[in-house]
Structures are given as structure tokens and as C-alpha cells.
Amino acid sequence: MKKKPEISRSTGILLLLFSGCLAILSACSQQQDKPSQVTAGEWPEVTKTSKPWTRWWWMGNAVDKENLTGLLEEYEDAGLGGLEIAPIYGAKGFEDQFLEYLSPEWKEMLQHTVAKADSLNMGIDLTQGTGWPFGGPMVSPELAAQRMIVQRYRYTNGQGLDRPIVLEDKRASRFEYELHTLMAYQDGKVENLSEKLIDSLRLDWDAPGSWDLIAVFQAQTGQMVKRAAPGGKGFTLDHYSDSAVQHYLNHFETAFKGDFPGIRSFYNDSFEVYGADFTAEFFRIFEQKRGYDLREHLPKLLAEEPDDISRRLKSDYRETIHDMLLENFTKPWTAWANSHGKVTKNQAHGSPGNLLDLYAAVDIPEGETFGSSYFLIPGIRRDSADIRNVDPDPIMLKFASSAAHLTGKNLVSTETFTWLGEHFKSAFSQAKPELEQAFLAGVNHMFYHGLTYSPKAVDFPGWLFYASLNLNTHNSLWPHFKGFNGYIQRVQSVLQSGTPDNELMMYWPVYDIWSDPQGLSKMLTVHGIDEWLHPTAFYQESKMLMEKGFGLDFVSDSMIGGLQVDAGQFLAAGGDYRSRVLIVPETTYMPVATLQNAISLAKKGGTVIFQKPPETVPGFHDHSSREEALDALWSGLSFQDKVYGQEAVEGEGQVILAENIFQALEGLGLQRESLVDEGLKFLRRDLNGEKYYYLVNHSGESVNKSIDLQYGGKAAVLMDPEQGIIGLGRNAETAGKSSVQVNLDPGESLIVHVLNRDPGNIPNWKYDSSKPEIVSIKGPWRLEFIHGGPELPETVTLDEIKPWTELDDPAASDFSGQALYENSFNLERVDENAKYVLNLGQVLESARVWINGKEVAYAFGVPFKLDISEFVQKGSNQLRIEVANLMANRIRYLDQNKIVWRNYHEINFVNIDYGPFDASDWKTMPSGLRGPVKLEIHH
Template structure:
């Protein structure tokens, strides 16, 4: 076969593979493309600027934006628009109309900055806390002090009031005195004996205001536990929006970061209604450091009540309000004092968050310790709280605020973003929002306006010319992960009562920033880690979800359209609700399989706990276990209940198969589609994996799909395994179908390679796009980064694109040629013989270019874009003002004033060898 025929065949295959009739990739909507949080600084936006930036984002492969107004830049105050003002709403309408013309979506935060609040939050609707004062009183002593709030900051507030006052003596006798205190704080009570301590609980205000608020958005943060406060808050949006949603796809609420909000007006009555008893006689156990059993029970009831209040009085009302606008809502539940699973389940699009940098074993992946926050590491199991709720309840989209503080400013490459995105996908999330992009007016010089905590996904970023590579990868990946539904076989109960029953502290918030305290030390987490690594797929489930679950079609299902599960696991725990056990036994009665890692020890909470404990034990005693090897098993109705500390043994006993492909080190996520299954396979190991990997599901036809370039083809299979070749850092989809499609070509497996052609001839280096000034063009006798040429000072400060150009001859015949870049700082567009051959942006730095080559002389240009870091370093060294914002201004990764003047110069360009490797495919 002549060389030109090989090239012709290659081109034909390329075109053939992109015919829609034979393309196994799902059609990608704009939700499959990445979206970005769009910071409007001071809301100083105008129609020309909005038009330009939306067009730029669209061309770069973004599917939508999420508007969050924040504090503004100094000197631009005359351009500020007040949040929700008529002018602001007119601008919003322009934005959504323009976005629609570009097939982009627009989401919008229900507030500026975070947490939500603003001028519409009057005092009574503001975040509320309990303020506790104690008093000593002796027998027959007239108490002369006034029981009034002493906090100076609260004195001028009209809503402060005494909620509870209860006295305890040294015998622990108790008297509730709330009705013994007159309006002016006079106590009308004298003890007849003993020494007493009185606990007075006042309803006060946290006085917290919105952080990073935009003009027109300043004010108190909201009391999320009050239905009236929620209604009042949303009324201002009703006024601004009228009967229209202005084209907003989804209204967004950021993570709950309301500090010290541990009470609400009417809490005492809500507590009694929900928990069945008056809290007043037990208030000491809630507010003191008493770590007795009774304190743990009271605190458990208190925390459960807080959870119910934020669920019913805020989250559900927020969802209903969004629906009244014919929109969806998006909510970040983490950080709140509630059952995260129920809170995520109560919205249309549950959203999680990644913060910090994960350590991956990928060969060559850059991770400089000085550029990362080593205290904050994203955790895949934390992300699964959001995806679990969505999967169980049948919600199609699960979003993520992605890459917050992935590295220090201006030092994040797209190759570092990719594995972090893959970990998000492997958690079951399928709708990434970059954090983030800042609107910049046309007349603002480099680097434009920037948000203090973002990875800089901005057009001013010197890496922007190659962001389409990253965005296309995410689009293809999410097009699959948004198709069909999750295919997890296991449900694992989250024993939240074990958390709530802790006698330490008072309110309990489940934050992403302190998982080492509430998540990592648990047996629950140990199970998540172990089962995941063993190849099992699971979702978490709450008590509420269990109460709604049914056993149908040989599976456990909670919601129509939600996931179907083969088994429910109850991990080792201390506290378990008798009503939840009753619901589980009902499931088993109808045919469900259930694994208990231990016998439930006790019921949570205080109300009639001895009676409920007896009921729990009685229900448990209904299960008649018999020994089955090293575990206990019981046939319960049509189902089966297994008791063992070894969950994996129980799963084997129940014939629940794990995916053995994880034994290779590969990670996976699996989804069902109509007629088959998708496997998303990722290699985060340091080695290449080139072997047949076993799958639990093979079907009639197996296709491989490469999300980096869109290639696809039929895989080689043997028994129940699929031949896969993945280098360190690569990923792949495996599509297993129950039907045959003979039009799909075979996958091109590389069977052998010839000796590489080393492109060690001279290279020309020129520059385009960037600044502060272009370095001199030069001929390189040895390939090296442009930052090596220290005699030209501009090489040390330039951020932009350098073009390496050379010519070479091809004499060998091969099925294809792989261009391999040894060291790339940081991404590159490859142009071969004047044709765009693609973008190299992720590890391994390789690209197939055979179809662009010709016999004889060939020319190659490698257009390398580097980090923004060197130019920012230059600007700080020369005291060039570029950060001048109100509020926090601009900080580094440790939240200290930002200064790049002492940074080392970041290597930029190409280094090492460039090889052209002839490859041959299997026939």
C-alpha cells in the first residue's frame, strides 16, 4: 500500500466516523458543554461588553453562564447598576436574549455574593441565633437583677426577646420560669431551698451581612429556618421579575455559610410539634458542655429539628418559587445544619463543590506544593452526597462548582484541570460549572477584572487559545453522563443520627471544609472507600428516602425514574430509628436484600426513647438469623437480610458482583441507556494499562469512544472482557449495546510502532498574541523553552503564544503518526502543512497527525501558550496597578495579600525531544 493511500484511508475513516447515522456519541445539548460562574463586579456591565463576552464564551465551547453579582472595581462606580433595579433587569433581559441566540443558557444567583441576603432582609427575617445568659440564685433570695439581654450589639434590635428561662438546682431539679419574667425582665420567683443556676435563652441576631455583596445587594443574611423570612425574601424577586422569568433556566443558591445561626423565632414551638416534648426543661443540656447521654439525645433532637426547618421552610419553598417562575432551581446544600441528602433531593439540580487540589499519580502531572492549598483536598465521597440524591430521586443533572483554588492564581494549566474534572465525573456528577469567569469591560487593560478565589477561566488568560480542547473533552464526556441514568447497584444508608447524637457542641453543619471531623472518621466513610476501590457502585440514602422506597421488578426504587438497586446496606452504627427499621423490614418482606454491618444499638432522640428502644429491639427480634459460613443470614418474607461486619462477604453471598476492572487501578462510572450501558473508564495510575479488562456487562456489541477527540470504533472482546489501552492520564468510554450496528468501524488498536523520527533539526521561534512585549524571534539549534533565553528580558515576562516551526521529511509508510511532545508548558495548537491538526493540552502530550502528513517535505507549527504567571510577576515587580477592588480586593491561595514579584519564572514553551512515532493498527 502506498503512503498516499494510507493517508486517504485515514481521512475517509475520519469523515466516516463523524456521520451522525453511525456516530455512537449522544447529541450534545448546551448542558453537556461546561458552564461558568460569571462574576459581575459591581454589576458594571453594558450591552456591548455582554455581547462580546458571551460571543467569546460561545466560540470557546461554553454552554451557559451563571450570573453572580459581587463587589466592584474602584474607579468604575459610575457604571455600577443596582441589583434588581429596572436598569439591572433590562441588562439581564439583554443577556438572556443574546445567550439564546448563541444557544447558551443563563442561570442566576438569588442574591449577590453569599450567603443570600440583602436590603430586603428586615431585622425579623435576618439570620437568628440563641444568646444564652446564666444567673445564680440562692434560696429565699430576691433576685434583683433584670433578666434582659446584655449584649451591646443587640440592644437596639426590636426583635430580641426572651424565649426560655429554666432553673436547675444542685440536685438537678428543674423549674421552667419563662412565664415568671415580666416585660421589663423582673423575675417573679424565689426558690425555697438550695442553690440554683438559671439558663436564659434569648432570640438574637447573628448580624452577619452578605459577603462580597454587589451594589443593591448589601444587607443582612437570611434566616433560612423561617418560612416567613423565605417568603419575604423572594417577594423582592417577584416584584423585579413580575410574571416572567426573563429567560433564566435555573435560579441558584450558593453554599450555606451562615455563621452562628442556630435558632429562629418560634423554634420552641416547632421543636415541640416535631419532637413531641417541650425543650424548655432540658435547655441546659443543649446549651452547656454537658456530655451526658441525655445531652446527646437532646442535641440530636435539636439538630434534627434544624434539619427539618431548613428543608421545609427554605429549600422546598425555594424550589416551589422557582417552579412558579417556570424555571428550575440549583442549590448547594453543603455547609448547612441539615441532612444533606434530603436537602439535595429537594431541588431540581443538586450542586456540590470542589475546593483545592487532589494528588493524582498521573505520570508527569505538575503539582507544585508552593502553589496549592495542602489543607483542602477534594473528596470524591463528599461529592457523592449530591449525585446520590439526584440518582435516587431521578434528577437528570447534578452540577458542581469546579476548581475553586485548584492552584495559586495564574498557575493553573488545563492539564491540571482535566483529572480534577474526571474525579468529579467519577462521583456521578455530570454538569460542571467553572469557578469562574469575570466580566471585564472593553477598556480595562490586561489582566482584566478578576475574582479573588477563581481559577481564571477568562478570555484574558494566555491559555485561552486552547481552552476549546478542555471544553470539547468535557462536552463529549457530559453528553454521555447526561444520557440515560446512573447504574449503581448498591444503596448505603447515611447514619446521620450518629452525627447528630454527639454531645459535643450545639448546632452541626456539614461542610466540605471540615470533612476530616464529621465524615472521614466514620465506619460509613470506610465502607464508601473500600467498596469503591473494590469495584462496587453505590449511592447514599436517607431515612426519608427509605420511607419512600418500594421493591419493584426485583429492585429497590425510591422515585419513578430514579435508580434501581439490588441491595441496601446499613453500615455499623449506634443510633437507628425504629420507624426506619420498620420500613426496611417492609422492603425485605416484599423481596429486598438488606445487609446490616452490626445490630442497631439504640434509638436516637429523647422522646419516649425507652419505649422506642423496646420497639426497635422487638422489630429486630423478628429477624431469625442462621449461621451461613462466617456471616448470619435470614430469609425474611420474600427477601433476605444478612448480618456481618464484612460487607464484601455479604455482597458475595448475595451474588452482587463487583467490577473487577478496578483491580488494574482503573476507575469507572457506569450508566444505563435504552439498549445498553456506558462505562466511563479513567486511568489515574502512573502506568499504561494495555490489556483485556473484565466487565460485568458485555451485550452483543462493544464500542470504544475517546472523549478527547471523538474517535470511536468497535472493540475487541474475549469472553467477558474488552481490550483497552490507556496511558497514564487518559480516559475512555465503553458502550455496551444489546443491538448490532454494522456501520461502526473497528477501533484502531496500535499493534506496533517503528523507531521514532526525532525532530531535532533547527526550529524557528516567533511570537504572537500576548505581552507585555514580544520576545525576539530566533532560530533554535536545540529545542528549549523561550524562558531559557535570559539575555532577552522580555522572555521572562511574556505571557502569550510562541510559535515553534520546522520542516522535516517523511519516508516511512505507516497507518498513522503520533506526535509526542516531551515537555509542554502548557498547551499547544498543532498545525501541519497549514492544516489545523488539533490541540495538545492534557497528559500525555500526544496527538495523531498522520492524516495531515504527505510524502516528502512537511512543515509543522506548534503554537504554545503559557501561563499568565510571568506577566503578572512582571507587573508586580514594576508596581503596575492591576488589582484595585472594593471589599477583599485580591488575595493569594492562603488569603493573604497577593504579590507575585518574588515568584520564580515559570518555564514556557517546549523542552526535551519531539518525536514522530510511526504506528500500525491491528487488522
């Protein structure tokens, strides 16, 4: 194998010199994303980060200034706040328009994009490479992702080796490799023969008896960048090698000549570097970190029947891989980006490391939603044939949000709606509760997955990415995109205000995972949570406590080491983040330092709850003496019996031992949010002592009652994020707690701003009544098709409301676009104190409503109701309802008529199961307005 090139360390030295300064600058840049002081009765200010952002695929980099300008203007008008550029493979037939990644022409387009976006007050992020993961033509074989291949041999004195020492893995031998290490073992004796191999069959070694030999080959994984753009093809980067990472970063220094465009962030996708479990310096770094030579223990590390020693060796191996990923890639990458005035945005999931610490090392931690969840909300469409066999778990997102909270970062992003459903069949009504789960998990800066750059000259359905929600300007839902984005912007403006307000911190016992006897490398993927997350006490207790009404974050060993205590509360991130109780769920392995830190925090006034005593220490080196130290620390605690368990008073605080954590919290007097008993979910933010409650009803029942809030105030302002309506709620304060009246149907959300001040002149909130007056809006209805294709059906008059796909018109069955339902209703009088609600019934799939020529709002999710109190008048009221359907029927038409629309390089286009895509046998998707449409008058 070729010798690795010498890498200049000047950049690294500069980064070290200025690291403290850069950390301050990075923190300041994060604080600037927070809205200014919140005014009672108003939404927080609109910022580019409070708006939703999106992944933006540049197919083949076939972009031009005219289309870039026009598209950015459309995106801004639709309510997007920024885009994340991701160059990928291109469409066939457009090769003459492809631009080479990082070429002068490509950089000119990037500069134009940034300038135009800036003029629109939009932000631009950039993946640092093409496709994913990091890699490309700048990554030579010796800098590419590496794997460890182990082969076993037998050596007998006088007979030699049992076979030649050559790489036997045929696939690996296609790429560059070398014999890295050769070790010999005999009855406790170990010899390093790495320098004694003359050729494949001869050793410069003469030892008596028979020996077992282990050969470790360092080989390329051979993985290439997935979905690479022109100019971006090449090997995947070795993320564990500091020299490889520095070489990669230096390539961008050279490419941009120090003049980096005005992007906000460099972005790194989920860690999908398959099989990468080694690097050239691994054994040296291992010995430096763990205090012993792992090569002397390879038989135990690789044992087919692992024992306690094997578990310990594997834990050390995995911790070292984590250290290299954190210290050789994540931290240097962030420091490098910060040195150029940029931040980093990173998906740590999938990494073979401690996800919390990896997320914490970047400026914007990012999670991912993949697949679709089952909700009890009546009327939510979920066809099993159109979804992947994956149930997203919002608790997985809390690794990213917890890392941000504990390190004082305001923004937590997510790649949202990846494979939400089959192409062209996903509606806003399905996306909304999925996104709300992410919000409830602490996400406040969502990114659509995604949107593809598509020139105006390209016919329907435009250029499309194979795993996307496909929300481009050709989408029949696009004219209603602004309505859904308005909802997101309002919610995110609240969730980016103040600070997170969670009572509990839950310790994540990563060493239990690292000590798993199965396998060697341990990639903690979103798709593998049934193995590494769900069976654990950590997960089960976290889920239980959240369902009981507590807010919590996850903490790592290093995060516990950074906590302080003030007035009985745990402080992190310079005092911005506070929490009341640290919980240690049942865990087998705990470092001595972690237990020391937990006890020290208790002595300073903190409360720490252990579900069970930790059993032992992780790792192999000197583990017996470390285990004695751990036992001595625990034995030094003097426990007294309590009703809920045992308590040891330590200094000004306490250590609790209680198997039932919930009972212990009750025994300590910690109050939960009982509103969860009504079927509501919540997230709470603190604004200098005032509170924001974000409430969501994902249950199957309406909640129409007064609910208790743990934090009281002089007033409770209710804020509807779907329509933007604000009003003063009915509330009462008793003993520091509040109760507030709410109406939340299944699928609805609400924000409650609990004030400690006079609310001022805010109109009263209009509530639903138990028995509203119902005004049915019957036919005839006029139905006019206004935009879409493949052709516009004829305007018709309907005796009764019904979907247009039930018309006796093939053109209507094939149609995707927008159509207008028109009617009128009469009111004998209008009560200004009453609440007038337009209930649209079943909408397929999104609606935009006008009353008397004035636009009311968009109805994009169940239960498809709009408050029209400010728009109705005495006498005749004109009603116009624009309905947008899905793209599915028009796509089916294209495939039935063999009209070519999917013609891409590489993967081309696949269905949700990654098979060939063909919509020709799809059934017609019901489209339009089924109703019944009625007016509910709440007096």
C-alpha cells in the first residue's frame, strides 16, 4: 500500500490557537437564531430559521442563473427560510448541462445562489461533498474508509505455516490493502511477527512448538460515494484518520482559495460508512487511550464464544473507534468550519460511537424521521401498501435535542419525512402529526426531505429524487405549501424562543451497548433500535416518564462531568439549561469517574436517583482495581429506608436508590404535567420564568375541558399555530399552578403562553360549545378545475358535494391539480361573541378557503376545520373552497400511457420497497371534497 501523504499541520495549529475564540463566536451565532423579546399576545418574530428549510438536490449540477433565481423566488414565496444544497446524479438527456463539482462554473452558480438567497433573506447550507457520505476524487485509496480483515493460521516449528499469508477475501483484494499486523499466541505467550514475514510462506522466526497466528489485514472497504454528482465520484473518506480528514478539508481550502461563499452551514449526513471499523493508526491510538496493547488480546476479542473479558475488550475497541471519530473528524471539522465563519450541521445517528457526545460536538445537531407512524387520529389515511415496514421512534430524536440542550445550542434540526409514504401519495395531513412528534422531541428547525431543483422547461412531474417527498414546484400540492409552512413557522418561532424546560436528565449507559458480546463494530442506526435501544431500561424508563408527564433530556458520562449545581438544580451550558433530577437507570457498566461525579453533584445539593447500583466498570485494563474503587464509592453511601426506596444524604443533596423511579419522583414531591392523562402530549419552554406549552392531541378523542398546568401565572394566552389566531384563555391560578380551558380535537395543536404579567388588551379566546348550532351547506355546488393536468376537466354543477374522481369523466380521474368548489350560505344574524367554525368534513387532500372574497386560511390537516368568525356577515355569504389533490392520478396516467418521465443516471427511480416504480396499476386516488361541509356556530 502506498505511504500516506504528508499533511500540513498549519491549519490544525491555527485552529488550536483560536479554538476558544471560535467557540465563543459559534455560541454567539447560535444565540442570534433566537427571536427577540416575546410580546404577550403576539407570535415571536419571523426569522429565516423559524421558517422551514429543505434539502435541495442539484441533479447533475445542471443549474443555471435564470432558473436558480426564479426557483428561489418561488421558494421564498411559499414560506421556506433556507435550502441545503446537495449535488447528486443527473437526469439523462441533460449531460451537456452538467457542471463539475467545485469547478469554476459550479462555484459561480453557488455564489449566485447565495447572493440571491441573501436578497430574499433566505439561508443556504451545503453538503461538503456530493451525495453521501463524505468522499470523492480527492480521497485516494490510502485516505479511504478502511476495514479490518482477520485471518487465522497455524505455525509449527519445522513445518512452518499451514498456508500462505495472503488476503483471501476476493472482494477486498480488488482494492488496495496490506498486511497490517501478524501476531502469534501460545499458552499465554504472545509474539508480534509483523516485521518477521519474509514472504507469504516464510517467517524470519524460529520458535519451538505450535503457535496460533492471527493476521490483521488493513483493507479498503471499497465504498464509493453514493449518488455522486459529476465531479464528485470517488472513495468514501476514512473518518477515523486525522491525516485523511485534514487532507479532505485542505481540498476545500484549495478549491475555494480561502474565499468561501456566504453559506451558513456545512452539513454531514447520517454515518453510512459501511464496514469501516479500522484505520492505520488504530492499534497505536488504542494503546494510548486504553493503556494496553490490544494486539496481545486478539484471540479473546475475536472469540466465537465471548466471555466477560471479551465483552471488556470489545467495549474498549468500540470506545476507541468513538474517540477517533470524535477527535479526528467531528471536532476538527467543526473547528475548521467555525474558522471560516460557518457552522456545522451533523447527523450522528448511524455512527459507531456515543451519539450524545458526537451530536454535542457540532453547532446544529440533526436527527431524522424515516417511515410513517400509526396515529389514533380518526380520518388519517394510512394504506399499508404505501408505507415502509418502519415505525419512527421520536425518542431517537432526543439524542440530538438533548445534546443541543446540554451544550447551549438553540437549534435542533431534523431530516423530515424520508420515505413518509409511497411517491406521490403523501399529504400534508399525514406529514403534520409526524412532524409534531419531532417537535415534541425537541426539534425546532425542520428540513424537508426534500425538494429537487427542476428547470421550468422540464414537464410534469419535473426532476425527482428517488427517496424524497417530492415537494417541488410541479407538485399539485405546491400552491397550498405556504399554508403548511405557515403552521411550521409559527410553531418553530415558539420552540426557538426561551430555553428548554425539562425537569429530568436520564443517563445513557453507552458502555452497556459497547459491551454487547455480539459482533465487533457497533453502528447505532435508526433502523437498528430494536436491538440497541428498545430492550434497555434506559429506553423503557424514559418512555414511561414522558408518558407520565415529565420532560427529560439524555446525558452522557462526559456531560455529567460538566454539570454544576445551583440552588438544588443542575446547570449546564453556562447556566442556560437547568434540570432538577439526574436519573441513572439500571446499568451494568459505569466508569468510576461517572459515579464520582454523580456523588459529587449530590454533595453540592443535587438529587440523583439510581434505579439499581451499577454492577461493574467497563473496559479491560486494570478492571479489578477499578471495580474495587467503584464498589468503595457505592459502599461509602449511607442509605436509610424510605417509602419509595432508600436515601443517602450527601452534603447538601441526596442519592436515591429506587427501582420504581416514578414512585421516587412522587416521593420527592416532583410534580408531573397531568394533562397527559387527557391524551395530550406537550413540550414546555421557559422564557425568563414564563412558560410556553406546546400541546398536541394525537389521541382519538376530543379534549374539551379545563386542564392543569404545573406552572401558574396571571394569564394564559392561547395561540392557534394552524390559523395564527390568538386570544386570552379562561384560566385560574391556585398555589402556583394554573388551569386553563382548551378545545382540542384529534389532530389539533395549541400553544399556551403562561404570563406572569398583565396580558394587556388581548381579545378573549372563542371556545367551542358542547352543542353548537349546525348550518348544513347543501348543493348545488359549482366545481371548476383551475390548474393542473394532464388536461382540465369541464366545469360542472353538483347536486351534492362529492370528490371530482366520482364524476363520470375520465379526465377528472386522471387529474392532479387544484379545483374550486363554490357555494353560499345564509345567516339571519351574526353574533360577534359567537365562534363560527367551517367544518369541511373529508378533504382530499388540502383546502384553501375564501369567505365573501376574503382569504381565510388553508385547511391541510385533520380535522379540516377553520374559524371563520371574522369573515361571516348577515345575509348571504359566498364560499369558495380550492382543493388540491395528490400527484398520484396524473402519474398513473403517464405510466398507463407509457409517457417517459423517470430517466435518471444511477438508481433512476424506485418505489417505496426499492423495486422498479410503476404506477400503471394503481387505483384512482379519491380527490376533491367529500364533505359534508357545514357551519358550526358556538354560542
